[in-house]
Amino acid sequence: MTATGLPFPGLRSGVELVPTTDQPQTGKDFTSDQEVRWCPGCGDYAVLKAVQGFLPDLGLRRENIVFVSGIGCSSRFPYYLDTYGMHSIHGRAPSIATGIATAREDLSVWVVTGDGDALSIGGNHLIHALRRNVNMTILLFNNRIYGLTKGQYSPTSEAGKITKSTPMGSLDHPFNPVSLALGAEATFVARTIDSDRKHLTTVLSAAAAHRGTSLVEIYQNCPIFNDGAFDTLKGADATEQLLRLEPGVQVTAHGHTWAHDPTEPDPTWQFALSRLDTDPHTPTPIGIFRQVERPTYDDQARAQLATARQAAPGEPTDRLAALIGSGDTWMVN
């Protein structure tokens, strides 16, 4: 698959301005020489493998791809991909990616983050990135626990969770990342599961194709501190537990049944769907909740620059001389 063949034709592609290559690529081309150091059995391995396997499908030049992460287990991700990358500081990856994406239209920008990184310390940057609709794809690894700091509850942990910092049970009501993203007026919101490579790849393709901020929540198992958090959604018996969202599929929530439409501008019904997994008696939706078109911050910022440039021809040095020499001046001899 190349950049032009991505799903949802008609929308401007998220990688439209990124140079492509004719050279065949494989997952190996995207594998760096660094040894992967997550715990055995970690869901991050599956996501890494899926991403390494999927990136060649985009057909982009490797040197025009940037992965940015914050702090946490998942934030090691960029080190393992042979692209450009930055492993930054806790929670700030969306802001750094905003700078990269705004400065350069020719880059495919990805953020790798976790539930603590994105929703706790970095919550502000996440919602503002979604609101601005900067052209980037955010992979939010949600394992509902703090792994790197060894097992405290996270902002997505279920209330009452017994952890190292909450021996009598946690008191916090959890965020639902999909609901949060929809509330922040995100233009692309999806959910998938680490162990389902096919679904993960499909969602990643659509997210990359989306022009604007794509938020992909990935249910990711932490085998050490929160093992089995998503077991009911995995394996052969999970079919009834999962509601696989596709455009046009009939969905039922709160007594209403309707045909799911991720492109519906009004997020009301998409939000209603996102609330389903808070009820243990209803299936958990995975797939694309919302995908709507809205001008991106970075495209518009560049357009303003281009407009201003056209209106001011001439050499920069001449224009600089005119600028600093503007206003009332006088001569001293």
Added chain:
Amino acid sequence: MTYVISQGCIDLKDRACVDECPVDCIYEGPRMLYIHPDECVDCGACEPVCPVEAIAYEDDLPSESAGYLAINAEVFADLGSPGGAAGAGMMPADHPLVAAAQASA
């Protein structure tokens, strides 16, 4: 890269590794278990739980087991990549070399 199951598994099939694998990529043949090299995500969860140390990372495979890298791959030639062992059921046959292997004493 992938993890590889070798001769220690033949006629043993402890299956502890199957329970550990987060992506369900360990498939069962009549005589032994096989790791699907395209579905394995290199996470290493299977390796320490094998009671006979029959699982190794491809780079760490002992020389006497070197052939099992190809065996684990070739056995899926017809099956392709089903994306999960649970739904695939028992494979119809072992790799010919495994099928022909002498039963361990």
Added chain:
Amino acid sequence: MTLPNFPAEIRAPQGTLPGVSSFQVHFADHDILTAGDAPDVLVAMNPAALRANLGDLPQGATIIVDTHDFTARNLTKAGYESNPLDLLGDANDPLGAFAVQPVDLTGMTVEAVKEFGLSRKDAARAKNMFALGLLSWMYGRPTEPTIAFLEKRFAKVEAIRDANITAFKAGWNFGETTEAFVVSYEIKPAPMAPGVYRNITGNLALAYGLVAGGVQSGLPVFLGSYPITPASDILHELSKHKAFGVTTLQAEDEIAGIGSAIGASFAGSLGVTTTSGPGIALKSEAIGLAVMTELPLVVIDVQRGGPSTGLPTKTEQADLLQAMYGRNGEAPVPIVAPQSPGDCFDAALEAARIAITYRTPVMLLSDGYLANGSEPWRIPEIVDLPKIDPAFATAEDLTEDGKFQPYARDAETLARPWAPPGIAGLEHRIGGIEKADITGNISYDPANHDLMVRTRQAKIDRIADSLPPLEVDDPSGPPGHGKAKVLVIGWGSTYGPIGAGVRRVRKAGHHVAQVHLRHLNPFPHDLGDILHRYDKVLVPEMNLGQLSLLLRGRYLIDAIGYNQINGMPLKAADLEHHILTHLTHLSEELRAN
């Protein structure tokens, strides 16, 4: 200066230009009393007042207009075809050379004195007191004498008395709660070099300097910033210069401001973030990231009174140690400080040069005094500005076996390669975790960490190799060989007051030397030698002795502080007294020995 013979009211009769009356209040300390002083502030109660007085104002003066009386009828009477206030901030703003503050003086006054039951006309008249209260706040004048005067003047008419006092206080409070009114102060007069001049404020010069940094390096400038007094004007100004390839992003918070700038730097722009002290505190972790990733970044701190929210509109230079040390771990950051409003231009360019050449965040310490102060500035010729070479890494930087080494170093500067995305073969990962020397891979090796900490420090120290020798102002002879035995050393905006103080001491027949620091980290190579050539070193600062501490620690000299932290610039007279006291002590000591 008190307010003798204070008239009851300042009434500009409604009407035509000749009908305008005015009253000039001159707040000053004696050092700035010069012949031909033009007013710093015009309070224009109507369009005619504005029109009639505009010609008397110097560029950069503040104009407070009462928007209430800028009606169509009054505009016509004054001969305006359109309301000049409608064009504020536009490219063809007729008042563009001034800092115009539209305020509904009448409306706010009437509201403030409502309880006294005056006629609307009488109530509105108290707007003069509102304006005076506002001016008193702006110039830090005491309120008690004015209130006492009003009590005496209107003793017989209780309602009028109380209304005037209330309006006066309301104006003062309005100034304090609105951060828009910031005062500019005069700075050290100097003999003027030949050239073309204009007036410029520090924040404007800083913005121009950053534009120049982009032009001279050929890099797009990316400013990520969150509004904060007194730095916001730099964001406002830079947002007008998109034609120069300047992107401005008003971020969701201070951290996102610097985060986006770091991202832009990684992507090959000149990343800049602007703030004041509280913002620096929030950005500290990200500055550390820029230190570790060794990316160019200009961090501008327009200092204000602290700690915490402190005094937003008052000046102070108490962020030096924060700039120097305010990060976790050994995270050295070069520090540049402009010494006058116009010098902010050169300082910004210098910060850009260091940031780009040495791949490092650079802290530029301006302050509220420089930011809003203005001075005549000799407009530089573009050919005289330094060129900055970004020297991006290319495919030719690969090793023989085709590897890119993001933490290999330039032999002279110790800078690492800057390799923005887009070049095949140079794909690499950087981050906040310790880097292995040369390869940049994650490394927890103890010896490597020791090496990298020392290397990062050595790189910053190398910057001193690129600095010109210090200029010591010592008319008595070469440093240490003349008659001057006392050296006064300062940094930043105290240049003007220290210079004025030193000149007064010399005028009184004494000898004293002055040196002023632009680079606070690293210090210039010759600083230690210069300090040791004098018997006494005096360090006036608008803090409790932060440069003194650095000089003492670095050069083991007895740096003697003169410290004032009242939100106001240092005063030449105070400095003169301080210097003379030490000259006397010194001669007594010499006699005793």
